[in-house]
Amino acid sequence: MMTEARKVWTIAATLSFTLTLAACGGDDGGSPPPPPSPAQIIVSGTVQAPAGQVALFTKPSLRERIGALVFPEAVAALSGVSPVLDGTPVQLVRIDDAGNVAAALASTAVSAGRYSFNLTSLGLNPSSNLLVHVVNSVTRAQMRAFVTGPTVDLDPISETAVRLVLERIVLTSGTTLTGFTVTELRDITGAVNQLAVVKRLSAGLNIESTVSAIKTEVASESVLTGFIVAAAGPGETTEGPGDIGNYFPLTQGNTWQFQGTHSETGRPPIQYSNTVTVNGTKSVGSVTTTILTENNPLNSRAAEELYYLKDSRGIWNYGNNDSSNTLSPNLIPYRELLFPLNVGVTSEVVNKKGVNFGQDLDSDGKNETADVLSQVTVETFEDVTVPKGTFSNAAKVVHKTTITVFSSAGLRPITVVGTQTVWFAPDLGPVKRTMVLQADEQATESVTEELVNATIAN
Template structure:
């Protein structure tokens, strides 16, 4: 399970120590100049069955070998190949029926990728802005909603476009504007995650591949319900749920880890789902750890899992003076969108909970925590080797400001976790840096687990 509280604890301890050493320091030398305005771009890979945008294409033996041996072997949909360099990619707008209303510009695939500079075109991501490759002679195309800086074109993105357009056709009064850019991104991400979980492969052509993906989507009630909710105006409060059960919170689930701490050496830690606890009006699930970070002090952490992700409602650690100022917060959002960074905590001037410069006032801190789903990949731990593990990186930056006006101190904690379908976390690492210097590192790997069906 998620243990972002570990990062908060480790960072808070390091901050406390560093602040006490620097409480008599000078000012921080002023603020740096603001960065230049960033360019808004969209780019991505372009892949199709046998690398052909065609109604029918039979992959050769060579195509199949390349698909297995290439870096894309861990892609959500196996058996795809890059389309030929020089293939035209269009930037288009469509109407609610999917008809192209404007072709804004085009570019060509190079080294399997395309790119558009939206800033130079005076554009931003929107619900009716798409990228497309088309083979008019074969009456075949692949489209993708432009929802962020990285948008891949493949049968998964085409499936997501069709799912949105089909929902509009089925619901009178529904329009593309009813879908937010974030919702369209999440529909694509959820379809991608489902393809990973089901280990789907490419068919003979785009149409057969899309049809196979849509059949799997139809059986995933959380995802279909999310598409219905997303079609309504505004941002939906629903999500697609935990597709693949990467975060199993059934009562009695137990995980046994072996760990190594940079300062205290080797240790073991057992994590267990152990009951529920009311936090205000919310019933949370209790996750116990008998030796977190080799602290030799058991702890409870309180979680809520819903269709949108994982909520953290605090913990039982009385020495954690920071978490009470920022809970509740989402540790992770569903779906697991590869390459997307989400800001889960961004609070300024929170009560640090400690008076470290002995002036009778608690220090304050700025807390920024971001989570990125980096990839689905293989991972090996003592328990075994697992495919399609979700690699999730939490980066937490806490900047503390002494109440005496002394120099601020910044500590960064980076926690990387690997989650497996129907099993949960199998590996966790934590790296802590204080003012740019390595201060602490921890690694835990799964040795055994008991998962209750």
């Protein structure tokens, strides 16, 4: 599904150290740069409520009433919600296992539809019982969200996630909030958000009716509810919420046909086609993987097999059948994508240093070594149009792989970066992907593939 790591390796392997790399220079005698300042932990996000209740959070000004007529509501996973009005109070609180506020730690007000807290200045870090909190001034209905990272939105989805966790504590003897890890709480919220996207849920008349409707949908997802139960147990669960919306359908026989454009520096663009097929299984060690065949991936002009494992936590990469790719065997297996598809979250899927590159590029009789960093980010859910049609709520996933190859002869290292963006549609899979390759910060190659036809088993 994502082949940029192999492509990056190919580019790196074809760059000759003896022709493109200069010998290492000496020390310039300058002073080392000062150490970087400690990073500030700032949590911020939007605050959105069912549109009919927005004005109940605080009294709107004349300017805000006019603005509400002029400016459209923000895009959200849940339709029918709007930003609460500026001036709405937001609290940073700790809660107990019953959901009661145990301590109010800080307060702020919504500005331009957003709030922000500097956790570093408050001496705080994300934790299982740290929440942001907003209360309806008339009905006293509340919306809460677990503070699990730098971006934490407050809306009926986040409130649903909080209630699901608190209800699980009541149902599971001996379970406490601190029994849930920050990652588990982030993933529960992300899974509920993804479910709202896939089901195209809309807000009800108020917070309570909206949360109730979302919880009903959650109850119908057995893998997701099982994940919440598992998360209540000790330690970090190995379970996950599954492929909500079936963004990665790996049923045998599924086929995707793409049309592509391949551009290289100094050469005219080339049009090509590529067909991807789910085509059997293969044992890799003790694991049975699913085979994806591509007859011309990214216009490589060479067919390949890719080996994947899909489980409740995501997609595992188990390599390919390219015998010339001597780097990948030193990296696999690794989790190429994590479930749920948490918007805005960047996951480090590979970070290995000093890996045997498998080739002697500088002709000194020794294989080079490489540092490999691969990160994946779910940027958003959006509509995407390709020759096959327009697909709503496609997950835009950006996969960035950086390979720095070090010469055993002491020549200057070279860095190759591949950035691949893939749009996955629910119940269909990949509908578009782009690739940009850079060698030493210079763009060398770009590829775009768009879906023209697909055969997907029900």
